[in-house]
Amino acid sequence: MKLSRNLLLLFLACGSLFAQRDLDERDRPRVAYVSRVLDDVQHTWDRELAPMTGTPYHHAKLDLFRNKMTSGCGPAKSLTGPFYCPADEKVYLDLGFFDELRSRFGARGDFAQAYVIAHELGHHIQKLLGIESKVHQDQDRHPRDRNELSVKLELQADCFAGAWAHSTKERGILKEQDVDSALSAAAAVGDDHLQKMARGYSSPESFTHGSSAQRQGWFRKGFATGRIASCNTFGTN
Numbered sequence: 718m719k720l721s722r723n724l725l726l727l728f729l730a731c732g733s734l735f736a737q738r739d740l741d742e743r744d745r746p747r748v749a750y751v752s753r754v755l756d757d758v759q760h761t762w763d764r765e766l767a768p769m770t771g772t773p774y775h776h777a778k779l780d781l782f783r784n785k786m787t788s789g790c791g792p793a794k795s796l797t798g799p800f801y802c803p804a805d806e807k808v809y810l811d812l813g814f815f816d817e818l819r820s821r822f823g824a825r826g827d828f829a830q831a832y833v834i835a836h837e838l839g840h841h842i843q844k845l846l847g848i849e850s851k852v853h854q855d856q857d858r859h860p861r862d863r864n865e866l867s868v869k870l871e872l873q874a875d876c877f878a879g880a881w882a883h884s885t886k887e888r889g890i891l892k893e894q895d896v897d898s899a900l901s902a903a904a905a906v907g908d909d910h911l912q913k914m915a916r917g918y919s920s921p922e923s924f925t926h927g928s929s930a931q932r933q934g935w936f937r938k939g940f941a942t943g944r945i946a947s948c949n950t951f952g953t954n
């Protein structure tokens with residue numbers, strides 16, 4: 718059974734600009750959770766981004782789906798995992814990825830999903846701050862640094878996710894085990910872990926997202942400070 722129209726309207730009423738495709742009744746709790754997290758992350762940046770950076774926040778949209786679909790950045794496949802498309806300012810998220818995060822990558826707890834959403838919205842912040850376009854220009858100019866720059870961009874999105882988690886702690890809505898869930902997700906989607914799972918070894922020069930340790934480290938850094946300014950992954954090696 719497809720999600721009822723009322724439910725869809727409820728989500729729209731909650732303020733998330735939200736599209737859903739091929740979802741059914743079983744997805745209902747997860748859709749509700751994703752919607753709550755999305756709203757919380759975006760409202761946090763509504764309050765905090767301008768005071769921290771001078772750039773006002775505006776909301777990204779979310780496209781939730783099962784199975785393949787097309788995005789403003791080309792086809793969205795489950796295999797590529799969730800991603801943010803700067804061209805249409807949308808986060809594309811296949812709910813099947815969350816099943817995989819749990820079953821295949823061993824990242825447990827709802828907050829593992831919250832981390833993924835906050836990370837993707839971290840890419841939206843990079844777009845708003847002009848970081849994303851600058852990095853892509855640098856990548857075109859210096860093709861040899863392409864992967865290294867990609868890693869820095871990804872680690873910064875992890876740090877921004879941590880900064881949001883900091884705000885949930887300040888507001889008293891973070892549970893003790895939540896940070897562990899986020900860190901287990903960050904480790905699970907580290908390039909070294911993914912590569913080892915896929916082919917039994919990892920090669921750092923081909924990393925595009927950073928190692929598990931790097932991803933956890935930058936999430937922790939954002940979590941400790943809650944500051945965008947502490948997330949300068951480009952100033953380090």
Ligand SMILES: [Zn+2]
Pocket residue numbers: 836837840871874
């Ligand atoms: Zn990313």
